[in-house]
Amino acid sequence: LFFPSRPSCTEALLAEAAGPGAAARPCPCPLPRGDCSLSRLLRRLLSARRSLDVCLFAFSSPQLGRAVQLLHRRGVRVRVVTDAQYMGLPGSQIGLLRHAGIQVRHDQENGYMHHKFAIVDRRMLITGSLNWTTQAIQNNRENVLVVEDAEYVKPFLEEFERIWEEYNPINYRFFP
Amino acid sequence: LFFPSRPSCTEALLAEAAGPGAAARPCPCPLPRGDCSLSRLLRRLLSARRSLDVCLFAFSSPQLGRAVQLLHRRGVRVRVVTDAQYMGLPGSQIGLLRHAGIQVRHDQENGYMHHKFAIVDRRMLITGSLNWTTQAIQNNRENVLVVEDAEYVKPFLEEFERIWEEYNPINYRFFP
Numbered sequence: 001l002f003f004p005s006r007p008s009c010t011e012a013l014l015a016e017a018a019g020p021g022a023a024a025r026p027c028p029c030p031l032p033r034g035d036c037s038l039s040r041l042l043r044r045l046l047s048a049r050r051s052l053d054v055c056l057f058a059f060s061s062p063q064l065g066r067a068v069q070l071l072h073r074r075g076v077r078v079r080v081v082t083d084a085q086y087m088g089l090p091g092s093q094i095g096l097l098r099h100a101g102i103q104v105r106h107d108q109e110n111g112y113m114h115h116k117f118a119i120v121d122r123r124m125l126i127t128g129s130l131n132w133t134t135q136a137i138q139n140n141r142e143n144v145l146v147v148e149d150a151e152y153v154k155p156f157l158e159e160f161e162r163i164w165e166e167y168n169p170i171n172y173r174f175f176p
Numbered sequence: 177l178f179f180p181s182r183p184s185c186t187e188a189l190l191a192e193a194a195g196p197g198a199a200a201r202p203c204p205c206p207l208p209r210g211d212c213s214l215s216r217l218l219r220r221l222l223s224a225r226r227s228l229d230v231c232l233f234a235f236s237s238p239q240l241g242r243a244v245q246l247l248h249r250r251g252v253r254v255r256v257v258t259d260a261q262y263m264g265l266p267g268s269q270i271g272l273l274r275h276a277g278i279q280v281r282h283d284q285e286n287g288y289m290h291h292k293f294a295i296v297d298r299r300m301l302i303t304g305s306l307n308w309t310t311q312a313i314q315n316n317r318e319n320v321l322v323v324e325d326a327e328y329v330k331p332f333l334e335e336f337e338r339i340w341e342e343y344n345p346i347n348y349r350f351f352p
Contacts, residue, residue: 002335111315116305129292139287159178
């Protein structure tokens with residue numbers, strides 16, 4: 001998938017994923033509805049049935065935030081790793097995800113936690129240059145690769161588990 | 177390949193790639209010589225025989241800059257696409273690459289040219305979260321995926337050619 005993605009309405013997609021009742025109200029916004037890189041990315045994420053592991057430098061896209069919350073409400077096990085310096089910036093979705101009860105862990109390092117990948121059901125890797133921000137989705141040249149070959153997915157799964165344990169709050173030093 | 181990569185000496189690797197004469201002087205620096213993510217990335221790049229297409233948001237790593245110049249001197253067709261806002265920052269390798277006669281093109285957009293991929297000999301895709309900077313290589317959590325499946329390489333080749341043509345200097349507007 002390549003970006004920028006043209007602005008488009010993802011209400012129908014998110015409503016459909018939220019359940020049969022929610023899809024009844026058509027969105028009145030004037031944005032086009034067709035397929036685009038963002039809608040394709042959303043569809044991949046929303047295909048999660050058991051788990052979603054997200055490892056993201058910057059996460060501020062409201063649509064992607066809603067998709068992640070929706071999966072959490074649906075009972076999918078969602079884990080989020082992010083960057084300590086970026087998670088508190090205005091517009092960040094991280095606070096909302098935590099508020100919704102989603103587990104979030106972050107680095108405590110000088111370097112950035114600069115990964116931009118997600119793993120769906122431990123079998124589909126979504127990775128690339130794209131931070132999950134509206135700026136990146138609508139304005140930047142970006143790429144996202146979706147692969148299901150175990151050969152590529154496995155090292156990312158291992159990297160996620162390694163970072164998840166390393167960023168366990170019991171290891172936080174609170175800036176000594 | 178995952179980063180950070182521990183600091184290590186890549187002199188022997190670069191000297192070996194530069195030709196038989198250059199490898200004679202062992203580097204006196206105290207850094208370890210072993211294999212690391214940076215040396216593995218360098219080896220992949222230095223395997224280029226015909227072409228190297230680089231599409232990078234930020235490029236300031238001296239080692240990777242030397243590798244690219246070395247390929248250019250060896251007769252490999254090198255093309256570089258980069259981001260207009262980042263190419264002029266202190267430490268950027270872009271000026272040195274241009275000075276060496278390598279073709280560089282950049283965006284003219286408000287959004288970032290945020291890709292971070294390279295294609296070796298039109299068959300090996302090197303892509304991920306990693307900008308080619310020492311900060312990213314040594315301090316950040318980063319990933320680089322190396323794939324040779326045509327299914328994944330082809331769309332990136334097409335994206336590169338599309339951007340290369342779009343960023344042709346004849347289209348530059350010089351900030352009207």
